[in-house]
Amino acid sequence: MKKMLAIFERDIALAFRAGGGAINSVVFLALTVLIFALAVGPDRARLAASAAPILWTAATLAAMLSFDSIFQADFEDGSLDVLAEATESLGFVAVSKAAAHWVSALLPLILATPPLAVLLGLPAAAYFPLVISLAVATPALSLLGVLASALALSLRRASILMTILTAPLLTPAVIFGVAAANAGAENSPLFGPLLMLLAAFTLLFLIAMPLAAGAALRFNID
Amino acid sequence: MKKMLAIFERDIALAFRAGGGAINSVVFLALTVLIFALAVGPDRARLAASAAPILWTAATLAAMLSFDSIFQADFEDGSLDVLAEATESLGFVAVSKAAAHWVSALLPLILATPPLAVLLGLPAAAYFPLVISLAVATPALSLLGVLASALALSLRRASILMTILTAPLLTPAVIFGVAAANAGAENSPLFGPLLMLLAAFTLLFLIAMPLAAGAALRFNID
Amino acid sequence: MTDGTKPSAPAVEARDISLRRGGRTIVAGVTFAVNPGDLYLLHGPNGSGKTTLLRALAGFSRPACGSLKRAVGRTILLGYADAVKAAFTAKENIDFWGALYGAAPATVERAISQLRIFPFLNQRTGTLSSGQRRRLALCRVVISRRPIWLLDEPTAGMDAASVATAVDLIAGHCRSGGSAVVATHEALPFAGARTITLADAA
Amino acid sequence: MTDGTKPSAPAVEARDISLRRGGRTIVAGVTFAVNPGDLYLLHGPNGSGKTTLLRALAGFSRPACGSLKRAVGRTILLGYADAVKAAFTAKENIDFWGALYGAAPATVERAISQLRIFPFLNQRTGTLSSGQRRRLALCRVVISRRPIWLLDEPTAGMDAASVATAVDLIAGHCRSGGSAVVATHEALPFAGARTITLADAA
């Protein structure tokens, strides 16, 4: 536990250091929204209609892009060996890393969503469901990211492969996430159940992913 | 010239190697389309309306994400020193790199656009203008990317900063690009002039960017 | 688990192990046991498999055949990569290691002074010279207080004074009941060390 | 530009130069000239500025004061980073260098045989051992056929046989009118080398 905490704290510190990457995903989100808004042009109604989908798309993409960095730097500079040796359980390392990733990459993303939603002209009633659905679904993304990053280690810079491999696993979160956000916005009774489904998905990943990531790391360190 | 060709060929070979990244941007584009389509849901009319903007957004983002890699690997493994020393002119290195980047990252992107446009239900008349506008505008992106990547070298993994720096320079390309694509789709007489504008933009970058990138590299190698 | 007390059985014991990489057998028929107090020097030409062997002893890869027994949590490997975070200062790196290995502040301070980290304690490690960084990397090994040190060219890039310090540290560690396996191309002045020589059959 | 013929004036000449890094002056008052046939050994404790000085001589950074004259396109630096593409085989790396420096096939082949690259010529360099990779890195210097070699710990991680080869290569290069500045902590057996010693003022 102490070791997990130490790793968590170190990762957070590194992420918020210059060149860290804590705000990378926020910038990416903002940029996507900006470019999309520019591309759609001045038609505000059309923009508002696409607001929830584009935010969800951008958030998912931002998360996926940050996966790469979860283990890469540690692998390259030899730190991953150190973590493996010091803890003798890569599963725990994976959990610490996922937690640090969520706090440093995805939490800022969630916080950045409401202001961007304003820019896109999303109706006010839709903010809260959007943020809640993101908050419930994103931990699953971090957990998935740990596996993706662990798998990609021996593939130097092969973010493609990682993307192909993770996309299938992440689509359920997107489908249910957007559905939940929409249901909430329309005050539909499905909002609760859909959130539960998202939560169940996150829990499933919480069990499966660290195990799988630990195994992947073990083979990649070899 | 021979040296420039050697660098170009090497970069192409590396990009198409396993773990290279030649198809990274295509995968990213496909993924963006996939997630966006899932997020929008089964409403085909709404999807078709957003087809051109989302494709342009995704293509721009894919290009920006590939900027990072232009010099990064060479910087980390010492090859950039070698290139600098062997050519004694970093501007030429930048030109080779931009060309290789366009061929390996952006050309596949352009080729992947029509099939994805089908999936999004873009009207058939809009394909050709979309592809042409991309083909004219993307070299500017590669040239910009060389500068961005050169600037980002000493900021390890600081794609944020790079993003913030390049976004303003790249928005004109997006705005005119989408405008050209739309004009072409609507058979508007503005199609030709808009394309010319895009081409002018690309030419401007062809002169300015290698110089700027060379200077940025010189400072970052020190 | 991480203390320096003597274990009773050999903590690492290799019996006729073979190691493979990329479908090729790199080393074959390695047999030896690391007992408390043992110091092995691992010699052999480039590419003979020293690094490969050390990584197997550290538990990072499994032998293709033969038996390798190792007590979990007793070994520590110093590889080529210094495992130092470039964005952190030397102090921050050391503090992290302290937390990771649960080291007492006194241990940490002693290691800092022994390895003369002080002059660059608050410098970003990305700007250290190669020898300075190597000293910092060795600092981690000392801080870990694990009994079995597996060192892959520990003195690479160190100046003469630092080499002497490293040799003293390793010898001292073994005198006080620890043990070490040191892969090196240099003729390090260890008294009473045993050697494992990997010879290219080719 | 890339030939090995003798220049008439010193191709590199440093007069009382000082070098700064991160706001600190690392070395001050260095004066020397590299003439054809010269071999300098650059000594000094860790952090004394050997790497910094070599990079300045290679033209990668400018001295804060003093004058540094260097003929463009005549120097070649071998740094710590081996500048080898891990995804390429040794052969592919060498071919690229050949194209980059416009080297004749005969030159390339001689370098390959001198440095015994052959056993791993078609292996992905990401899987080479540290000494093998260093030999490959040195191969680039030979292939470049530039007259002034700036070598930063060229023999790091090499076995005894490879060190001897490297020493021979460097000595031979200087005998035939080239010159070299070699930063090293090892006592390399060069006959008639001059030394530049950087001493820590602290």
Place this chain on the structure above:
Amino acid sequence: MAFDLANPQRFEKLAARLVPLLTIASGVTALFGLYMALFDSPADYQQGDSVRIMYVHVPAAWMALLCYSTMAIASAIGFIFKHPLADVAAKSAAPIGAAFTFLALVTGSLWGKPMWGTWWAWDARLTSVLILFFLYIGYIALWNAIDDKIRAARLAAIVCLVGFINIPIIKFSVDWWNSLHQPASVLRAGGPTIHGSMLTPLILMGAAYALGFAALLLVSMRGELAERRIARLEQAGRPPSKATVA
């Protein structure tokens, strides 16, 4: 049986004998099936003759799922028991599965134009099959991206097993979401709801596809095994170093 197969030499012998048998069986079944499908079965009262795409589409879709399941089982065996033949089986099944998935996508798409008026819709069933296709591609790419066969096998197995989540999603997507695509009428709890005159050719075609899959799998496994033997021979030129302890 399992132990017989686990021995590569014995596997070779068995495969050499089975491949021609399976190929012939598959061909004959396919001939019968196609005859019945094209000439001896009724046109649908709603769909007309375009219903005949069904006999290509549905078995292809079944095989897409079956191949993946085969891969998952082989991967699990390879991961747990570390048997190279299981790794080879998983690796060899992937391109075949990808081809069947592609066929299901293309035929489905061709069928979709007359039936739903569109080539493609972002509906749960179609999307999840597309994702299955990506999964196959990713799996194949993973094998190709790693030189070390053992590491590649273990990592690919992890991917395959984790990706298995997608299979139930595909299978039940039509029941869970209200989808354009029609619900299961053959492979469903409570028995098939499709008429016998269509069911028989469909089953025949399914059998032909499955036999063909088995034949292709064996051929491709033999190829992979031969490749590995060659790689071993190439490496034999560089003997290992020997250790002396003094």
